[in-house]
Amino acid sequence: MSRFERYLTVWVALCIVVGVALGHLFPRAFQTIGAAEVAKVNLPVAVLIWLMIIPMLMKVDFAAMRQVGSHWRGISVTLFINWAVKPFSMAALAALFIGGIFRAYLPAAEINSYIAGLIILAAAPCTAMVFVWSNLCRGEPNFTLSQVAVNDAIMVVAFAPIVGLLLGLSAITVPRQTLLISVGLYIVVPVILAQLFRSVLMRGGEARLNQALGRIGPVSLTALLATLVLLFGFQGEQIVRQPLIIAILAVPILIQVYLNSGLAYLLNRLSGEAHCVAGPSALIGASNFFELAVAAAISLFGFSSGAALATVVGVLIEVPVMLTVVAIVNASKGWYERGAAVQRVAARAQRPDAGRSGAG
Structure with missing residues (x-):
């Protein structure tokens, strides 16, 4: 890890x-x-996200994507967390903290709106930023890309019904144009560009590719920091004007991140999945597609609503909180790999007949 990466939290x-x-x-x-x-x-944010994730996507070897099926445990865990746990756990946490414990400290007219915003935030699993977190925890890039692709496909059909169910709405209008454009801008276009750059560099051999990745690596983290400045700058006035409300809204979001990432990490360990898959699986399970969440909240409840503010709070704390999850995943690698199931699966995969028997 470079000095720049070591001091990333600073x-x-x-x-x-x-x-x-x-x-x-x-x-x-x-x-x-x-x-x-x-x-x-937002187009400036989209450009910065390109600069963040294209160098990471250049590490993806599409010829190796057929091997992703061997990581079925990680894919299963992530899908379970994203679609069966996270939206529902956030609904419970929002009801507990916003509708209960902190209710007296919040504007009564906005309580239900705050809860709705938190549910919308949790119902949209992360896409582009996952590549940043996966890279920082040395995650398996082919697994990360395939998992994001599966989540995007599910999100197109499942986001509206889940949000509608949890909000008690008979019909919910999802900004599908925003969803499709976001997927295109944050996933499809960067993947195409990254593979074009990769193919050009690979003409000079893998050593040339690695050399280029080493040179452009700091660009990704610099773009991450610039994105952070923009996101916090967009809400600078809100933060200064409503610090207590923002702190209260942050509580269920923080608990949800650590709860879901920890559960995903533990389930991967119990299933015997490799650490390079468990890391991004936990991070995908905890983070959110904030662009879609903010747009959906604004479309449903209005720009100045409590729901919009709640989704924005998710944006504000996502980067610093996910960096702590990355740090935990990296620091616990030794503990993770001492797991009985992890060692058993690894030993089975190393047997000479493992490939023929389909074990692993």
């Missing part, structure tokens, strides 16, 4: 402070940047 903290300060001092400038969007997808 840079993140500085970017949060800088973003809030700039957003508070220059709100019009950030409003102008925030208005540069198509179907509520």
